[in-house]
Amino acid sequence: MAEKNAAPKDFGFGEDEAMLxxxxxxxxxxxxxxxxxxxxxxxxxxxxxxxxxxxxxxEALWKEIVELGWTGLAVGEEEGxxxxxxxxxxxxxxxxxxxxxxxxxxxxxxASLVLREAxxxxxxxxxxxxxxGATASLAITGERGSWDPDAPALEAxxxxxxxxxxxxxxxxxxxxxxxxxxxxxxxxxxxxxxxxEAGAAGLTIxxxxxxxxxxxxxxxxxxxxxxGGDAVVSRExxxxxxxxxxxxxxxxxxxxxxxxxWQLQTTVEYARQRTQFDRQIGFFxxxxxxxxxxxxxIDRAKSLLYHAACEIDRGSEEAETAARMAKSAASDAxxxxxxxxxxxxxxxxxxxxxxxxxxxxxxxxxQVLFGDGVHQRKKLxxxxxxxxx
Amino acid sequence: xxxxxxTPEQQEFQEYARRWLAENAPPPPPERLPITAIEVMTVGxxxxxxxxxxxxxxxxxxxxxxxxxxxxxxxxxxxxxANMELGRAKVPFLINIxxxxxxxxxxxxxxxxxxxxKFIPGCLSGDEIWCQGFSEPxxxxxxxxxxxxxxxxxxxxxxxxxxxxxxxxxxxxxMILITRTSKDHKYDGLTYFLCPIEGHDGVTVRPLVKITGxxxxxxxxxxxxxxxxxxxxxxxGKGWTVAMTTLTYERGAAExxxxxxxxxxxxxxxxxxxARDTWRDGECAADDPVTRDAIMQRAIVAEGMxxxxxxxxxxxxxxHPMRLPLQQKLTSSEFVQDNARVGVDIAGAKSTLYKLxxxxxxxxxxxxxxxxxxxxxxxAGTNEIQRNILGERVLGLPKSK
Numbered sequence: 001m002a003e004k005n006a007a008p009k010d011f012g013f014g015e016d017e018a019m020l021x022x023x024x025x026x027x028x029x030x031x032x033x034x035x036x037x038x039x040x041x042x043x044x045x046x047x048x049x050x051x052x053x054x055x056x057x058x059e060a061l062w063k064e065i066v067e068l069g070w071t072g073l074a075v076g077e078e079e080g081x082x083x084x085x086x087x088x089x090x091x092x093x094x095x096x097x098x099x100x101x102x103x104x105x106x107x108x109x110x111a112s113l114v115l116r117e118a119x120x121x122x123x124x125x126x127x128x129x130x131x132x133g134a135t136a137s138l139a140i141t142g143e144r145g146s147w148d149p150d151a152p153a154l155e156a157x158x159x160x161x162x163x164x165x166x167x168x169x170x171x172x173x174x175x176x177x178x179x180x181x182x183x184x185x186x187x188x189x190x191x192x193x194x195x196x197e198a199g200a201a202g203l204t205i206x207x208x209x210x211x212x213x214x215x216x217x218x219x220x221x222x223x224x225x226x227x228g229g230d231a232v233v234s235r236e237x238x239x240x241x242x243x244x245x246x247x248x249x250x251x252x253x254x255x256x257x258x259x260x261x262w263q264l265q266t267t268v269e270y271a272r273q274r275t276q277f278d279r280q281i282g283f284f285x286x287x288x289x290x291x292x293x294x295x296x297x298i299d300r301a302k303s304l305l306y307h308a309a310c311e312i313d314r315g316s317e318e319a320e321t322a323a324r325m326a327k328s329a330a331s332d333a334x335x336x337x338x339x340x341x342x343x344x345x346x347x348x349x350x351x352x353x354x355x356x357x358x359x360x361x362x363x364x365x366x367q368v369l370f371g372d373g374v375h376q377r378k379k380l381x382x383x384x385x386x387x388x389x
Numbered sequence: 390x391x392x393x394x395x396t397p398e399q400q401e402f403q404e405y406a407r408r409w410l411a412e413n414a415p416p417p418p419p420e421r422l423p424i425t426a427i428e429v430m431t432v433g434x435x436x437x438x439x440x441x442x443x444x445x446x447x448x449x450x451x452x453x454x455x456x457x458x459x460x461x462x463x464x465x466x467x468x469x470x471a472n473m474e475l476g477r478a479k480v481p482f483l484i485n486i487x488x489x490x491x492x493x494x495x496x497x498x499x500x501x502x503x504x505x506x507k508f509i510p511g512c513l514s515g516d517e518i519w520c521q522g523f524s525e526p527x528x529x530x531x532x533x534x535x536x537x538x539x540x541x542x543x544x545x546x547x548x549x550x551x552x553x554x555x556x557x558x559x560x561x562x563x564m565i566l567i568t569r570t571s572k573d574h575k576y577d578g579l580t581y582f583l584c585p586i587e588g589h590d591g592v593t594v595r596p597l598v599k600i601t602g603x604x605x606x607x608x609x610x611x612x613x614x615x616x617x618x619x620x621x622x623x624x625x626g627k628g629w630t631v632a633m634t635t636l637t638y639e640r641g642a643a644e645x646x647x648x649x650x651x652x653x654x655x656x657x658x659x660x661x662x663x664a665r666d667t668w669r670d671g672e673c674a675a676d677d678p679v680t681r682d683a684i685m686q687r688a689i690v691a692e693g694m695x696x697x698x699x700x701x702x703x704x705x706x707x708x709h710p711m712r713l714p715l716q717q718k719l720t721s722s723e724f725v726q727d728n729a730r731v732g733v734d735i736a737g738a739k740s741t742l743y744k745l746x747x748x749x750x751x752x753x754x755x756x757x758x759x760x761x762x763x764x765x766x767x768x769a770g771t772n773e774i775q776r777n778i779l780g781e782r783v784l785g786l787p788k789s790k
Contacts, residue, residue, distance in 0.1 A: 010703045021705075280787045282784075282787050283786070285773070288776065288777065289776045289780070292780045293776070295712070296779075300689075302700065302706070307699070377686065381684070385661050385685075
């Protein structure tokens with residue numbers, strides 16, 4: 001991103017980014033207060049967990065989000081998007097996390113980042129569609145659940161002018177809400193990236209049964225799915241996937257920072273109101289101190305988040321290290337505040353009627369996406385200490 | 390790992406500081422130096438470190454952001470850079486830490502013109518070493534429970550009492566001192582003085598030995614010690630407010646007048662080197678996944694602290710102005726402690742070897758740093774008190790008292 005102002009801006013976070021973030025906060029405060037969220041995702045007909053494939057989102061609200069241009073946040077201006085810096089996007093996604101917005105926004109932004117790195121005419125066409133409101137998701141993880149861009153989900157073979165895809169893509173986020181799926185497959189020694197329409201012949205989308213109420217997830221079966229040249233994004237996509245990876249980590253990290261902040265503030269509020277032993281429970285150090293520890297962990301994750309986004313915007317070689325640090329910190333902070341948010345709410349925290357469970361589960365899901373804290377530190381160690389042996 | 394954005398002047402200063410430090414690193418000390426200023430024991434160590442601070446001050450690396458009329462450099466945003474470069478250059482630490490981090494900023498905020506002119510230059514140059522008289526045997530983290538009394542007598546005050554955990558007291562010329570001037574009010578009954586120590590009648594300094602076996606801190610007895618009213622800082626009864634200013638700086642919530650140097654640099658690299666050089670159960674410790682994870686956890690906290698400092702300067706990314714600054718003391722002291730503990734763990738059998746053993750890894754640094762770190766998690770209000778402060782002031786939880 002070019003510096004527009006002469007004054008130095010830490011992280012490249014300036015007035016424009018703050019305005020965008022504040023707008024997102026105000027919009028979601030109004031459109032998705034926690035009572036609305038609860039009605040949307042948790043006040044379901046019995047039995048609650050039966051409809052694995054149920055798309056738990058408010059499509060009217062999504063239309064407004066599309067009109068705000070959020071699908072095009074990570075799409076360049078040339079393709080009709082907003083071309084916002086990742087620092088700016090992080091601010092919006094934090095708000096999305098804070099409101100636990102059920103939507104395909106993060107998968108769509110993720111797909112945009114991969115497509116931008118891949119480049120080329122096919123990617124541009126899809127990015128244009130995304131800027132106009134199309135939704136997308138990444139189908140890049142195989143059955144073994146590898147958190148590695150080098151391990152594509154599918155097998156590909158050439159057949160004349162077309163490429164034929166076979167196999168299973170797993171853990172595909174919000175697949176039921178995606179218009180187009182960006183799939184990675186092994187083609188000889190290369191990794192090919194293809195755009196597959198949701199209704200493509202030979203593609204079956206089976207809902208996973210997941211705990212998170214704010215999104216869906218699916219296993220995609222590719223049974224000889226045929227894509228033409230107009231759907232092949234890249235025949236050598238490994239570099240693009242690796243380059244986009246830090247950005248994918250940043251999106252999940254931003255969501256985690258948002259959910260964690262909501263959990264902290266909500267639990268603090270409860271500790272200020274709830275009286276036991278003739279005192280508000282927040283008086284007791286056994287309650288006060290872990291909330292402070294959570295704040296410290298969340299702040300660490302937030303600062304590392306903006307650092308990582310900024311390094312990516314600058315095209316820095318430190319981008320991957322910074323992003324892995326941020327994801328590790330955010331996963332661990334998310335796990336800690338999730339634990340405390342339920343525990344400190346006491347008996348009510350263990351029930352379905354208390355809103356903390358919605359965030360607990362979204363956080364639990366996010367902690368794993370693209371690798372948990374231990375995984376990130378394992379990869380960091382390879383960079384900072386060196387390979388084992 | 391990354392740099393904050395600097396103005397052209399700051400960038401120029403950074404280059405200057407880097408160059409100066411490269412060219413002016415002092416000769417090796419005549420005797421081994423301790424890890425931090427608060428364990429300086431011998432006159433030889435003191436003289437060496439005092440000369441080094443003077444040199445850094447003359448070069449403009451200390452007190453860079455202070456007004457020129459009080460001996461400072463009169464710049465803006467230079468000290469942060471100087472501190473960073475001092476740390477990076479692996480040069481000796483600055484000895485006058487109480488003068489730089491606590492006395493000078495407190496005097497700048499609360500002092501009279503005459504007090505600022507008299508006291509601040511000596512703090513910055515290190516010519517006058519300061520100590521702090523806040524703690525008492527009966528008033529540790531409950532700092533308002535001060536018993537040391539000051540009673541007016543003509544133009545003087547007569548001080549009686551007992552201060553303790555007084556780092557650098559044995560070399561100090563001056564002390565920032567809290568006294569009780571009224572028993573009727575707990576907080577409003579305190580008054581703050583700039584008190585002469587070295588060779589002063591009625592003042593006795595007695596060294597205490599620390600958990601590490603090192604000297605460097607003391608207890609100080611006042612028996613009818615006379616302190617001129619001209620050395621009173623701010624109004625009678627305002628000592629608590631003044632002390633809060635001192636603590637804001639002591640706990641790192643604001644930029645100090647000078648710091649850096651010494652061992653605070655590249656803690657992660659240090660752990661990695663230790664792991665590479667250490668055999669555990671017949672294998673290189675750097676290959677052990679649990680050890681690798683522990684080191685990476687420390688690396689993430691270290692980077693998080695750096696980035697917190699950066700984020701604290703972006704108002705729009707801080708929803709409460711004190712949320713990050715008030716975390717500084719808690720996070721930095723626990724970081725040092727956890728880091729040292731990981732070092733002890735990695736060193737394994739050799740972690741039992743202490744300072745004087747020639748086979749001790751890093752000259753016995755790890756167990757020493759680990760034990761020493763409790764000085765930081767206890768001093769300036771224990772970290773339990775810091776958590777209360779953060780919980781109450783930032784999160785708005787009910788107050789403990």
